[in-house]
Amino acid sequence: MNKRDTAVVDIDRQRVTVTLASVDAGRAVVKSCRSFARPAEVDPFDGSAVGVWIKEKLRESGTVGARVVLSLPRGDVVLKRLSIPAGAGVVAEDVVGAVRLQMSRQLSVPAESSAIDYVPMASGAAPSSDGAGLAWVTAAALPGDRLDWCRAVGRSAGIRLARIGLRCFGAGHVLAEESLRRDGGVLGVVPTGSSVEFVVVESGQLMLARAVDIPWAADDAVELSAYADRVAVEAKRTWMSHRAGGGDGSAQVVIVLGSGPGAEAVCDRCSSSLEMPGVTMVPPGASTVRNEPEPTSSVAAASIGLLLEEAAGRPMLDFLHPRRMPDHAARRRQFVLGGVLAAIVGIGTPVVLSQLELSSLDDELRRHREVVTRRQAEVSEMMAEHARLSHMERWSDVRVDWIAHIGALSEQVPSPPEALVDGLDGLMNAQVDFTAKSGQYAGGTWSSAQTSSFTIRGRVQQRETAASLRGRLAAGEVYSVDSPTPDTGDRFSFQLFTPYATPRKPEVPEGRGDRATPRAGGRPESPAGSADGGRDPVDSPVKAGGGGS
Template identity: 25%
Template sequence: MARILAVDWDRHEARYALGTTSGGRVKVHVAASIPLVDVTEGGDEPHPDLAGSLAAAMSELKLGRTPVLVGVERSSIELLHFTLPPAKDNELPELVANQAMRESQLIGEQSVLDFLPIDDNPEAPRSVIAAALSPGELERIQRTCEAAELKPARVLLRPFASASLFVKTGAPAEEVYLLVNRFTDEADLSIVVDQRPVFFRTVRLPEGAGEEQATERLLAEIKRTLAAAPQTHLRGETVQCVYVLGGADDHQGLIDGIRDDLFLPASVFDPFEALGVRDERAPENPGRFAPVLGMLLDEATGSHAIDFLHPRKMPQPVNRGRIAVFAGGVLAALILGVAFNTWSTWSDIQSENKVLAKRAAELDKTMKKAAEQKKLIDAVREWKARDVIWLDELRDLSLRFPSTRDVVVSRMSLSPSQSGGGAINLEGLMRGPDILVKLENQVRDRYRRVQSKRVQERKLERDYTWLFETSLSVARRDADRDQSRYVSHLPEDQKPGTEPGTESETLADAGTPSPPAKVKKASQ
C-alpha cells in the first residue's frame, strides 16, 4: 500500500490529507487544515507565510519520500472551452495547443497546457476543456513546495478533483447538476453533465462578512452561474439539482435558499462519509477537503483529468535515423556475406530481389500513411465547408432587426451544427407580442427558419413588458452563389450588382411563415 499526501491552499489556510491507496481504494489516515501565519519582511506589508506554515505542519508527519499531489485553484489558471474538427486522440494535443494560443493572448508556447476531451467519438467534432498554467505560476508552486520540503508528483486542478470525488462516490441520478464547494472567502461552482464536468467558476465572497451576507452573495453567484453556462455545454438541458459539499449540519441556510429562490432540489454531500471515514476522525468544515480527497481517489484509480506536470502530448515520432542506420548495416552485412560466399549469378539475383521487396514494403507503408493524412485533410475540408460565416450573419441580422426602442436582446448564443449550418438563440425583452411577429417576418428567408419558444408578459414592468426566447436555424450559403443574398432585403438602388428579380425571388423563398409562439401571461 502506497502512502500519498494531497495538499491545496487558499489565501487563509492550507488543507492536506494523508492516506494509502490500494486496488482503486483510499484509506484516509489524517486530514487537517493549517491556518496561514502572517509574516513581515523588510518593512513590507504582512503576508501569509505559506511555505513556513506548511513546513511546520509537515515536519510532524515524517513524510520521507511520500509522493505529493498539489491542487491549484481555478483563479490561478486560464480555462478555455472550444470545439475542434473530428480527430483521433493522438492528434488532439497539437490541435488543442494551436487553438488555445489563437483564442487567448495569455497562453504562449511556454505555457503548461493540458486538456480534457468531453466526448470520445473521433468521427464527430471534439469538444475540449483546456487549462493553461503560466511558467511563473508553476515555478512559484514548486518553490513553495521545496521550501516546505515537499516534492510534487502531480499538479492538479482543484475543481476537477472535487467533481471527480462526487461522480465516483455520490452515484447521482441526475444527468445535469451543480456542485457548490465553499471555502473561507471563495467558492467553487461546477456544472456536471453526464458525469463529466463541463463548466467551472470560482467566486469571491465578502471577506469578514457574516454568515447571512455570505449566503446571500453565494446564492446570487449560483444564479449567475446557471444563467452564464453556455447551452452548448449543457447539450440543451437545464440544471436539475444542486449538491453542496459539507457536513450533514453545514450550509442549511444555503440549502433553504436554493430550494426557495431557485426552486431546485438541494442536498448536502459529505466527502468523508463517502470514503467511509468515521465522524470522530473527520475535521471541521469537511466540504473544504473534497479536493484533496478527490486527488487521492483519482491517484488510486489512475484517472486524473488535468495534470500540469504530466500534460497530454503528441506521441514521440519514431527515430527513423536509427532505423535507417540499422537497416543499412543489415543490408551491407547481407550483401558482403553473399559476395564472400558466392559470386554466382543466382546469388546476385536473390540479393536484388530482397532489396526490391524491402523497397516495396516501404512504399506500401508510405502509401498507407499518405492515405490516412488525406483522410484527415478531407475531413477538415468537409467540416469547414459546412461552416457558417458568422460575421455576415450577424451583420444581416442586425439590419433586419427591429429598433432598440422596441426590442432589447439580453442574451445571444451562436453554435455550429454537425450536419451543416448553425443555430442562433436569442433571449430578450420587447414592448409587445406584435413586435415579435414583425421580427420573425423580417428575419425569416430561405436561409433562416425562425421559431419562438416562449413569449411571456411581465406585468410589473413599464417599458419592455414582454420577455421572449427565439431560435433561428441558419443554413450555410454558397460562397460564389448566395453571398449576395445577405443584402437581398435592401432597396434595389442599394444592392451591389443585384440583377432584376432578386428581391421577388428572395421573398418567394421565404416560404409560408410559421405560426406565432404561444403567449403566456404571468407575473415576473
C-alpha cells in the same frame, strides 16, 4: 508511513489544507486532515517562503514521506471547452497540437512557458456542417510563472511533487457518480476560505467550473446568512451560464460538499434559489473530516476526489506532466547522440585513464604538502621557542654592578669636610635588539645594549674642589659628565653616563684627545646593538644619599 498514503496539499490564498488518505479498491480512507492559516510574514508570492512554511506544517500533520499531490484553485488557470476535428485519421498527437494552438490564442501570457493539458470529454463526437466529426475536450493552461511558483514550493518544502491538479476536477469526480444515477445535471458547490467554486457535472463528465471570490463567513448567524445568500446568487448565475452555453437545462440536485451549519445554510439557500433539491455530501471513507471546522471539510472532499480520480484510471489534468506533442526528430537525435557517445567512449577512455593517474598523483602531492605543512609548523614553533629563549638570555645578560660603581665614584670624591655627597641616584636604560637576515629569523643576530646614569649631588667648601672633581670624572674612560643644573654657592650636581656594567679604574689621560667621544647631550654611544627586530627598554634605578667618601 504506508507507501499507498498520499497527501493532497490544497493551497488557497490564506490557508493550506493537508489531507492524508490512502486509496484501495476505489475507496478512499482519510487518515488525517489539517488546515493552517498562512502567517502574515509569509509572502504568498514567494514560492520559497511558502514552501518553507508548508514543510513545517507537513511535519506537524505527520505526512512526511507520503506521496504529495498539489491541488490548485480554479482561479489559477485558464479553463476552456474546445472542439477539435475528429476522425479515423486524427491521432492523439494531432489532438495535442490542436489543443495547444487553440489555447495559445486564448492566453494573455506566452504559451511556450505555460503548462497546457486537456481531458477528452466522454460525450462523443458531434457532427459538423461539412460532415466531419468534432471531438470535445476540456483544456486548461497554468501560466509559467505560477508553475515555477509551484516548483519552488516543492523544492523549499523538501518534497517531490507527484502531480499538480485542480480542486474543481476533484469535486467533479466526487459528484460524477451522483450525476450518473440521476437523469440530469448536478450543480456542485465547494466553499473554501477565500472563494466558492461551482461545478456542473452531467453524465459523469465535468461540464463547467467557475470560482467566485466570496470569503468564508464567521460563525455569527447573521454573517453566515448573508454569506449563504451571496453563494445562492452565484449558484444561480452559474446554472444560467451553463444553460446558455448549450448544456442540459434539467438540473436534478444541488450538492454542497462538506458538513456543518455553514454547508447546511448554503444548501438551503441554493435549493430555494434554484428550486431544486439540495443536499450536503462528504465522500465515503471521509467521515473523519466531518469533525473538522468549516470549510476544511469541503476542501478535503475535493482533495479526496483528486485521489479517487487517479485510482479510477480516468484521463485527468496534470500540469506537472502535461500531454506533449510528438517529437519527430527524436530518432535522428538518438542516432546523433549514439555516435557522439561512441566517440566519447573511444576518445575519452585514454583521457579518463590519464585523469585517474593525474588524480592519484595529485593525491600524493597533497599528502606530501600536508607533511611539509606540518613540518613547517613544527619549525615555526621551534623558531618561536628559540626566539623566546634568546630574548630571555639577552635580558639576563643585562646587569649593572652598582656597588662597584659607587665604590669607584667614592674614590674620586675628596674626603669631608672638603666635599660631602648628600645625594646619589642611579638609573639603567637597556635594550635588546634582533637583526633579521634577509627578512628571515634564521641566520639573524641578537644584541643588547645598556646605559647607566648616576646623578651626584653634594657640598664643597671651595668651588675649585667641584671643578677638580668634575675634571677627574670626565678625564676617565668610564663616564661622561653632564651638569643637569648650574652649580650655585657651595652646591654641585653632576650627571654621569657609562655603557659599562662594571667600572674600570680610570687613568688620568695626558690630553683631552683620549677621552671617550660622547653623544650629543653628553651621552656616549651604546657599545653594540641594532633595532631591526624590536626593542625593549628597561629602567633600573638605584638611589643613595646622605653620605660620601
